[in-house]
Amino acid sequence: MDDYSIPKKMKRVGDLFFKYKSHIKAPQATVEKACVEAIFKVTGFKIKKEDVRYTVSTKTLNLKIPSVLKSEVKFKYLDILEELKKTLGEKDAPNTII
Helix, strand or coil: CCCCCCCCCCCCHHHHCHHHHHHCCCCHHHHHHHHHHHHHHHHCCCCCHHHEEEECCCCEEEECCCHHHHHHHHHCHHHHHHHHHHHHCCCCCCCEEC
């Protein structure tokens, strides 16, 4: 009984991965998929994942869609970016949609 000590406080499971969460960025494919979903949620238009390109270094989304749809996306630009921030987090969300 002399060697007994009080058990240490347990860590939350979410805290175990905190250091990785602060260093790892969302993969390009994940951002592209989230963009397709955000555009559908905000505008109601379905676009293909192949029509979206994401540049990680500049945090820019490039859409290869018809100009009519692109103008609607530009009209709801801020709503789409806000939806992406909710989905991906502030750090991993794109800054620009072209």
